[in-house]
Amino acid sequence: MDRREALRRTAWIMGGVISAPAMAGLLKGCAPKPSIDWKPSFLSNDQGILVTQVAEIIIPKTDTPGAKEIGVPGFIDQMLKEVYSKEDQDKYLTSLKAFDEEAKKEHGDPFIELDAEKQTTFVNKIHSAVVADTTENAPAYRDFLMKTKELTLLGFFTSKVGASEVLQYVAVPGSYKGCIPVSEAGNGKTWAT
Template sequence: MDRREALRRTAWIMGGVISAPAIMGVLKGCTAKPTIDWKPVFLSEEQGILITQVADIIIPKTDTPGAKEVGVPGFIDLMLKDVYSKEEQDKYLNSLKAFNEAAEKEHGDPFIELSPETQTAFVKKLHDEVVKDKSENAPAYRPFIMTTKELTMLGFFTSEVGATQVLQYVAVPGSYKGCLPLAEAGNGKTWAT
């Protein structure tokens, strides 16, 4: 018998005396909390988990490694720490907070506790909203969505995997062939720069 079944039977025996919030609290405590395999230097651990999940939604693992597998979340963390100004860092963190608050408002839980399917749908929905709304009154989470997307793409396509397995790559290019069908010129892949 698993824990859920034991709680259900206990509640039935007690005549439903255990409240629904108490049962939900116990059941929620049974789910594994997400973790990360890198140490954030700028972000908190919870923010690092959130960034990892969002980057993995932007570039998921397919027949090639995804953003998470090539270390993009750590890249984002370092870029925020070393390249962005204090003002830009604060704007990003405030926007990240607004993103998480929007997830809690819509789904009742912080983003990192949502199911993968719900996370994907939520990120896609918010991304589509901010792409359409370019006004000054854009949602507060717009900088988070757009900066995370930009840094995910930059980190992935400048990684060895992104440059060699996803983009067309020749370490030492050969001779110039000016008139080739596209199918013979890299099978339609864009060149790595």
């Protein structure tokens, strides 16, 4: 017997005493909470999970590793802690909170508790809105999304995998060959410099 059937039978035996919100809470409370395999030093654990999920949406795993697998979320955490000013850190955290509140408003749950499809749809929708609105009255979550995107791309393309498997990389370039076929010039990949 599965959990839903057990709850349904219990409610029937009790004469329907269990309310709908209590039932929903019981069903939702049994879902596993997402986790991360790195320890944030600047962000809280839940913020680290959120940043990890957004970074993986920005650069998902394909035939090459995604942002999460390379360790980009840890890179973002370190950049925020070590490089950003206190003012920029506070702005980022405030914007992250606004992003999560927008997810709650739209879906009824925090971003980290949404399923992967809803997360991807939400990030794409928010990203389109943020890119389209260049006014001073841009949504409060703009800073979080754009800085996370910037740091995800920076972390990914400066990693060994990003620089060598996605971009072309030659530590010490060879001689100049002015007129060669594209297939010999990296098949159209941009150089990692």
